[in-house]
Amino acid sequence: MDPKEVVEHLVALKVMRLTKPALISPKIVTCDSKDLPGNILNNYLKDDATSVTQMETLSAGQFLLLPQSFGNIYLGETFSCYVCVHNETNNPVQSVSIKADLQTNSQRILLTTQQNLSPTMLDVDETLSDVIHHEVKDLGTHILVCEVTYMSNYNTLASFRKFFKFEVMKPLDVKTKFYNAESDDVYLEAQVQNITSGPIILEQVSLESSQQFNVKSLNEVDDGISVFGDVTLLQPQESCQYLYCLTPRENISKEIKLLAAAKNIGKLDIVWRSNLGEKGRLQTSQLQRMTPDYGDIRLTFEKLPSKVSVEEPFDFQCKIVNASERTLDLILKLRSLQDSSLLWCGISNKKLGPLEPGQSLNISLTALPINTGLCNISGVSLLDLFLKRTYDYDDLASVFVY
Amino acid sequence: MDNKPSLSQYFGDKEVPPASQFFDEIGTSPSDMIQSIYLGEPEGNQTSTGSVFPQNMTASFTQQKMSEEMNFTNVVPTVSTAAAVPATSLPDPSTFFDTIGPEPQIVPSKTGSVLANPTILTEAMDGLSIKNQPVDKEADRRRDAWLPNDEAKKTLMKAQSSPKGSFFPEREVLTMPGLVLEEELADALQEVAVKYLGVSSAGSRGVVRAEHVSRDEAGLRELLRTGYLRAAVNLTHVLISAAGQGVGRMHRPTKHTPRSLQLWLTRFAVMLRIKLNEPLVKEAEPFGDFSKPDMFYEFYPETYENRTGSLVPFSLRLLVAELPSHVGKPEEAVDRLYAMLDTIQTMLLNLREGKTEDGSATIAEQDKVESIRLWMGRETRVMHSLVNCAIAMKDYRQAATILLTLQQQASSAGQRRAICSALCRLWLLAGHVRAAMSCLDIAREARHHICPTPDVREYVDLGLIDIAHGKYQEAYNNFARAADQEPTNIMVANNLSVCLLYMGRLKEAISVLQKAINSDPERGLNESLLINLCTLYELESSKTNEKKLNLLRMLCKYKSDTIPNVLECLKL
Numbered sequence: 018m019d020p021k022e023v024v025e026h027l028v029a030l031k032v033m034r035l036t037k038p039a040l041i042s043p044k045i046v047t048c049d050s051k052d053l054p055g056n057i058l059n060n061y062l063k064d065d066a067t068s069v070t071q072m073e074t075l076s077a078g079q080f081l082l083l084p085q086s087f088g089n090i091y092l093g094e095t096f097s098c099y100v101c102v103h104n105e106t107n108n109p110v111q112s113v114s115i116k117a118d119l120q121t122n123s124q125r126i127l128l129t130t131q132q133n134l135s136p137t138m139l140d141v142d143e144t145l146s147d148v149i150h151h152e153v154k155d156l157g158t159h160i161l162v163c164e165v166t167y168m169s170n171y172n173t174l175a176s177f178r179k180f181f182k183f184e185v186m187k188p189l190d191v192k193t194k195f196y197n198a199e200s201d202d203v204y205l206e207a208q209v210q211n212i213t214s215g216p217i218i219l220e221q222v223s224l225e226s227s228q229q230f231n232v233k234s235l236n237e238v239d240d241g242i243s244v245f246g247d248v249t250l251l252q253p254q255e256s257c258q259y260l261y262c263l264t265p266r267e268n269i270s271k272e273i274k275l276l277a278a279a280k281n282i283g284k285l286d287i288v289w290r291s292n293l294g295e296k297g298r299l300q301t302s303q304l305q306r307m308t309p310d311y312g313d314i315r316l317t318f319e320k321l322p323s324k325v326s327v328e329e330p331f332d333f334q335c336k337i338v339n340a341s342e343r344t345l346d347l348i349l350k351l352r353s354l355q356d357s358s359l360l361w362c363g364i365s366n367k368k369l370g371p372l373e374p375g376q377s378l379n380i381s382l383t384a385l386p387i388n389t390g391l392c393n394i395s396g397v398s399l400l401d402l403f404l405k406r407t408y409d410y411d412d413l414a415s416v417f418v419y
Numbered sequence: 420m421d422n423k424p425s426l427s428q429y430f431g432d433k434e435v436p437p438a439s440q441f442f443d444e445i446g447t448s449p450s451d452m453i454q455s456i457y458l459g460e461p462e463g464n465q466t467s468t469g470s471v472f473p474q475n476m477t478a479s480f481t482q483q484k485m486s487e488e489m490n491f492t493n494v495v496p497t498v499s500t501a502a503a504v505p506a507t508s509l510p511d512p513s514t515f516f517d518t519i520g521p522e523p524q525i526v527p528s529k530t531g532s533v534l535a536n537p538t539i540l541t542e543a544m545d546g547l548s549i550k551n552q553p554v555d556k557e558a559d560r561r562r563d564a565w566l567p568n569d570e571a572k573k574t575l576m577k578a579q580s581s582p583k584g585s586f587f588p589e590r591e592v593l594t595m596p597g598l599v600l601e602e603e604l605a606d607a608l609q610e611v612a613v614k615y616l617g618v619s620s621a622g623s624r625g626v627v628r629a630e631h632v633s634r635d636e637a638g639l640r641e642l643l644r645t646g647y648l649r650a651a652v653n654l655t656h657v658l659i660s661a662a663g664q665g666v667g668r669m670h671r672p673t674k675h676t677p678r679s680l681q682l683w684l685t686r687f688a689v690m691l692r693i694k695l696n697e698p699l700v701k702e703a704e705p706f707g708d709f710s711k712p713d714m715f716y717e718f719y720p721e722t723y724e725n726r727t728g729s730l731v732p733f734s735l736r737l738l739v740a741e742l743p744s745h746v747g748k749p750e751e752a753v754d755r756l757y758a759m760l761d762t763i764q765t766m767l768l769n770l771r772e773g774k775t776e777d778g779s780a781t782i783a784e785q786d787k788v789e790s791i792r793l794w795m796g797r798e799t800r801v802m803h804s805l806v807n808c809a810i811a812m813k814d815y816r817q818a819a820t821i822l823l824t825l826q827q828q829a830s831s832a833g834q835r836r837a838i839c840s841a842l843c844r845l846w847l848l849a850g851h852v853r854a855a856m857s858c859l860d861i862a863r864e865a866r867h868h869i870c871p872t873p874d875v876r877e878y879v880d881l882g883l884i885d886i887a888h889g890k891y892q893e894a895y896n897n898f899a900r901a902a903d904q905e906p907t908n909i910m911v912a913n914n915l916s917v918c919l920l921y922m923g924r925l926k927e928a929i930s931v932l933q934k935a936i937n938s939d940p941e942r943g944l945n946e947s948l949l950i951n952l953c954t955l956y957e958l959e960s961s962k963t964n965e966k967k968l969n970l971l972r973m974l975c976k977y978k979s980d981t982i983p984n985v986l987e988c989l990k991l
Contacts, residue, residue: 029961033954037886038917040844041947044983045807046688047800048734051562053636053681057643058688061981066909066945069841069876071833074800076807077841077848079879080910081886081917082947083954101925103960144959148923216813218851250816250849290850294887 027110028102028139030165030179035097035148036084037293042076043067091188091213093297096153101146102165104139111168112136113145118162121155128161136166153185188213188297190256191285195306199317199413201270203230203263203306207285210256217289219249220296222259226283227303229275230263273311273340273375280305313341314399316410319379321394324417330362330385331416335397337369338377346370346402349380354396358388358418361396386418557783561790563728564776565736566762567715574712579720590672592712596683596705597669598659600690600698604649607693611985612975615968634658639685646979648689655686669705675713677730684735691738694983696746703739708755727777733797741804749808756805763798767791799825806845815849836865843880852887859884875901875908882914891921909935909942913951920955929955936970940977944970949988957990967991 043065048054062073067080090096100117104110114136117128128149139145153159161181169175190210197203205224211217226232236244236259243249251257263282269275285301319334339345347369351361362383372378386392395411567575574592632638634657642651659665662679683706690699709731712718716726729736740759744752769778770791782790802821809818822842829835839862846855859880866877873881878901885894895918901911912935919928932952936943949970956963967989974985982988 031958031961033958035921038921040848040883044692044694045804046692046738048684048688049562049732052732052734053639053685054643054688055640057640058692061692064942066913066942067947069837072837072841074803074807075841076810077844079844079876079883079914080947081883081914081951083917083920083951085950085954099920099923099925099958101958105960105962142960144925146923146925148921216815216849218849220851220853247854248816248819248851250851252814290852290887292850293847293883294850294852294889296889 026165026167026175026177027104027106027169028113028165028167029105030115030163030177031101031103032161032163032179032181033099033101034084034087035099036088037295038081038083040078040293041067041080041082042069042078043073045074045076047074087183089186089214090153090183091186091297092153092156093188093299094153094295095297096151096159098149098161099146100149100163101144102139103144104141107141109141110139112174113139113165113167115145115147116164116166117149119151120160120162122157123155126151139167156185156187159183159185186213188217188289189287189299191287191301193285193304195282197306197309201265201276203265203282205261205263205282205304205306207259207261208256209251209259209285209287211251211253213291214253215291216250216252217291219251219257219287219289221286221288222249222257223286224259224261224263224283225286225300226263227279227281228266229269229279230265230282232283233262233264235260235262273315273338273377277308277311277340280308282306311338311340312408313401314338314345314347314408315340316397316399316408316413318394318414321414322416324419325386327386327389327418330383332381332383335380335382336377337372337380337399339372339374342374343403344370344374345372347372348400348402350398350400350407351382352396352398357395358386358390358392359394359396360385360387386416389418391415392418557786557789560727560775561786561793562733563716563726563730564766564790564794565715565729565731566765566777567712567717568710571710571712571715575715575717578712578718583721588713588718593672594675594706594709594711594713595668595670595673596664596702597671598656598664598666599669599701600652600656600695601666603653603656606647606649606980608974608978608980608982608985611991612971615971615991616975636681643685643689646981648693649980651689652686652693652695655682655689658682659686675730677732680730680732680735684732684738687735687738691742691745692981692983700742700746703742706739708740708758709736727779737801737804741808744808744811749811752808753805753812756801756808760798760801760805763794763801767794767798770794799828810845810848813849815845815851818845832865832868836862836869839865840876840880844883847883847887850887852884855884855887873900875905875911878904879911879914882918886918886921891918894918895922907939909939909945909948913948916951916955920958925955925959929959936973940973944974944978946982946988950990953988953990964991 043062045062046058047062048056048058050056050059059073062068063070065073067078069075069077069079096119100115102113102115104113119126119128128151137145159182161183162178163181164176164178166174166176188211190212192208192210194206194208195203196206207222207224209219209222222236224232224234238244245257249257264270265276265279269279282304284303286298287300288296288298290296315338317336317338319336321333322331325331335349337347349365349367349369351363351365353360362385369378369380382397384394393411393415394413397410397413399408399410400406401408571592574588578586578588632641632654634654636658639651639654639658642648642654656665659679659682662676662682664673664679664683683702687699687703690696690702709729714731715729716723736759740755741752743749743755766776769776770782770787772778773781773787775782776790776794802825806818806821809815809821819842822838822845826835826838826842829838839858843855843858843862846852846858859877862880863873863877866874878897882894882897882901885891885897895915898911898915898918902908902915905911912931916928916931916935919925919931929952932948932955935948936952952970953963953967956966970989971985971991974982985991
C-alpha cells in the first residue's frame with residue numbers, strides 16, 4: 018500500500034473491503050463405484066467440508082468464503098470495510114486511535130465508526146479494529162484515508178496515513194419516454210438497464226409521483242403478480258421496461274394552465290441486489306415531461322363510443338377549453354365532408370360563448386355513420402370571431418362502424 | 420435411505436462398503452488376474468495389505484450381503500475360505516481384481532514366482548470373486564449402454580458384418596489419444612514444505628509412499644486413497660504409456676480397451692481435482708465426445724462377442740463433457756451435456772417401452788427396473804452438471820429452471836427438501852432474497868416430513884439469508900444453533916467465523932477457525948477454510964509468516980498431496 022514508508026511504526030494498519038462473502042463448493046469429480054478409482058474420489062467429495070451432504074454433486078454450497086479481491090463498487094451501494102490496527106511490538110502501545118475519511122471529487126466525508134474509538138492502549142498482539150459503512154453517493158474516484166495515531170517510544174504522538182483509492186461506477190442506465198394521452202393521462206416508459214459486470218436482481222422499482230400526479234403502476238397483473246414473473250434478474254447489459262400511468266390530480270386537471278405547467282412527473286426509486294444480497298439503491302432526479310402545446314383552444318371528444326352500428330345515429334360530447342388569455346367568441350361548424358362516412362345531425366354555425374380564459378364548455382353532438390369500417394370523426398371546426406381564424410379538428414378520434 | 424439423492428444413486432450402486440471396490444470387475448482367466456500382482460519389496464507389500472484390507476474383513480463382507488448387490492450374494496458362503504488364508508500368503512488382495520477386461524497386461528512374465536501356493540491363491544480368488552459364476556451380462560449391458568450416432572452406426576455395422584479379419588477401418592473413425600503432460604509431477608506439498616520448512620521438518624514420507632506401491636491399478640488406488648494425487652498422475656502416465664498411448668502417440672492408431680479408458684478416467688479425474696486443467700484439456704481433445712465407432716464394443720466383434728455399448732465409462736464421458744466449464748467455457752460444456760442428456764433420455768424412452776437401452780431387444784421386468792433406476796440416476800447427475808455450468812455462467816434463471824424440474828421429479832420429501840434448500844442458496848447467489856426465503860419455506864415444509872425441528876442445514880440456510888440482509892448478528896445466532904447440534908461441523912464453524920469478522924470481531928473469528936482445524940485436522944485443513952484463515956491472519960497483522968508455517972506443518976502432518984495449490988491457500 019505504501020512501499021516508501023521508511024519509519025518503522027509500532028503498530029500496523031490493515032484495511033479490507035467487506036463485500037458479501039461467497040458461497041463456495043468443492044471441485045466436483047465423481048466416479049462410478051465400479052470404475053478404477055472406485056469410491057475413493059466420491060469419498061473425497063463427501064468428506065470435503067465445503068460439500069453439502071446428499072447434494073454433493075451440486076455446486077450450491079453453504080460454505081462461506083471471504084472476499085478475495087476488492088471487486089467493483091457501484092453508486093448506491095454501501096462501502097464497508099474492516100480497519101484493523103495491530104500492535105507489532107513486544108510492549109504495550111499507548112493512545113492508539115484511528116480516523117478514517119473518504120475523499121471524493123467534490124467533498125470530504127468523515128466516516129463514522131461504530132464503536133467509540135477514543136485513544137486506547139494496545140497490549141502486545143492486541144488489535145484495535147472497526148467496521149465502517151458508508152453509502153456511496155458520488156461517482157468517480159474515491160480515496161479512503163486512514164490515519165493512525167499512537168504514542169511513540171519517545172512519548173510523542175506519532176501518526177501515519179494510508180490511502181486506498183477506488184472508482185465508483187454507474188450501476189444502472191435509466192431511459193425514459195413520455196406519452197401525453199388525449200385524456201390528460203401521462204404514460205411513462207422507463208427502461209432500466211444493468212450496466213454492472215454481473216447479474217442483478219431488481220428488487221423494487223417504483224415511481225414516486227410528484228404533487229401534481231397520481232401514479233398507477235402497469236407492471237402487475239390483477240392479483241399483484243409482476244408481469245416479469247417471479248424473477249427480475251438482469252444479466253449484464255439486459256434491461257427491463259416498466260410502464261406507469263400518471264393521472265393529473267383533480268385540482269390540476271380542472272385548470273388548463275396548471276396542466277400545461279405540470280412538468281414534474283416524479284422520481285424512480287430502484288433497489289437492486291447482487292451477489293449474496295449485496296444491496297444498492299438509487300433514486301433518479303425529478304423526471305420531466307414535455308407538456309403538449311394546447312394553443313388558444315383545446316378541443317377534445319368525450320364519451321365517444323368505440324363502436325357503433327351503421328345507419329344508427331350516435332351521441333358524444335365535445336369539450337372546448339379556452340387555453341388563451343382572453344375571452345373567446347366562437348362559432349361551431351359541422352361540415353359533412355365529401356368522402357366522409359359520417360353525416361352530422363344538428364345545427365351547424367352555432368354561436369358559442371363568450372368563453373372566459375380557462376373555462377370549458379361541453380356540447381353534445383350527434384352523427385350518423387353511413388359506411389362500415391373505421392371512421393374518422395372529421396368536419397368539426399371552430400371559428401374565432403375576434404381573430405377571424407378557423408380551427409379544423411379532423412383527426413382527433415375515430416369510431417368503428419359495423 | 421436410497422430415496423435420498425446421494426452420490427451412489429447416480430451410478431446405480433447402493434452404498435457399498437469401501438472394500439467392495441476391489442472386487443468389481445474380474446478378468447476371465449486366472450492368468451489375467453495374476454499378472455498385476457505386486458512384485459515390489461515385501462515390506463511395501465505388507466503396508467499396502469494392512470491398509471487396504473480392513474481388520475474386520477468378515478464383517479465387511481457380511482455387509483456386502485446386506486447391500487442386496489446381486490453380484491455378491493452368492494459370494495458370501497465362500498468368504499470364510501478367503502478369510503482363512505493367512506494374510507501373509509495372500510498377495511495384496513486389491514491387486515488381482517483390477518483387470519478390467521481380458522486385454523493383455525503390462526508385465527506378463529515373472530508372475531509365477533510370486534505364487535508360492537497356487538492352490539491357496541486360486542481358492543482365495545474363488546472365494547472373493549465371481550469367477551465361477553456367469554458374468555452378469557445385464558449389469559454390463561446396463562452400465563455400458565450408449566447410443567452411437569448415425570455415422571458411427573454405419574462403421575459398426577460394417578465391423579459386425581465383415582468376415583473375420585477383413586475389417587480395416589478408416590483413420591477417420593479412430594480415436595487416437597496420447598499423453599501430453601510429459602514431466603513427472605513432484606509432490607506439491609512436499610516441495611512447498613522443503614522450501615519453507617527445510618528438508619528435515621518436511622520429511623520424505625510422500626516420496627517413499629509413491630515409490631513403494633505396485634506399478635498397477637492397485638498401486639494407483641493405493642496412491643489415490645492415501646492422497647498422493649500427483650504420484651497417481653505419474654503412475655497413470657506409466658500405465659497409459661505401457662498401453663501404447665503414451666507421449667507422442669497422439670494421432671496414431673491404437674488399441675482401446677475398457678482398461679485403457681479406465682486409466683484415462685483415473686488420470687483425468689485426478690488432474691481435474693488438482694487443477695491441471697491445461698494439459699488435461701489437451702489430452703482429452705483427441706477423444707472428442709467419444710462418438711467415434713472404436714469407442715463401442717461392437718467395433719471389436721472378435722474380442723467382445725455379443726457385447727454392446729461403449730467402452731467409455733459413464734464418469735469419463737461426463738467428466739470430459741464438463742471439462743470446458745472448468746476452463747472458462749461453460750457454454751461449450753452445456754452443449755455437450757445436453758447432447759448427453761438427449762442420449763440418456765432416448766435410452767430411457769426405450770427402456771420404458773420395455774426394450775433394452777439401445778432399443779434392439781426386449782428386456783425383463785426386473786432388468787428394466789434396474790436399468791431405469793441407473794439411468795435416471797445418471798440423468799440426474801447430468802442435470803446437476805448442467806446446473807453447475809449455469810451457476811458458473813451466473814445464469815441463475817437457467818439453473819433455477821433445471822432445479823425446479825428436478826424438484827418436480829423428486830420422489831421423496833428428503834429429495835424435495837434438499838433441492839429446495841439448494842434453490843434457496845441459488846437465489847442467494849443471484850441476490851434474490853425474497854425468492855430464497857420462499858424456497859426455504861418450502862424446504863422447511865418438506866423437512867417437517869423428516870424431522871420435527873430445524874436441523875443444521877436449515878439453520879445454516881437461515882443464517883445465509885440473514886447475511887444477505889446484512890444482519891450478521893442474527894446470522895451468527897443461526898449458525899450458533901447449527902453448531903449446538905453439530906459442534907464438530909467444520910462448515911458451520913467456518914460460517915460462524917466469517918460472521919464474526921463482519922461483526923467486527925476479528926480475533927474471535929480467527930480463534931474459531933483455529934479451533935475447528937485443531938479439533939478435526941483431516942477435514943479442517945480444507946482449502947477454502949485455509950484461505951479464510953490466512954485472509955484473517957493477513958488482516959490482523961503484518962507478521963503472519965509463522966502462523967502460516969504452522970498451518971503448513973499441520974498440512975504435512977495430516978494431509979498428503981491433495982491440495983491443488985498450497986501456496987495460494989496459505990498466501991505464502
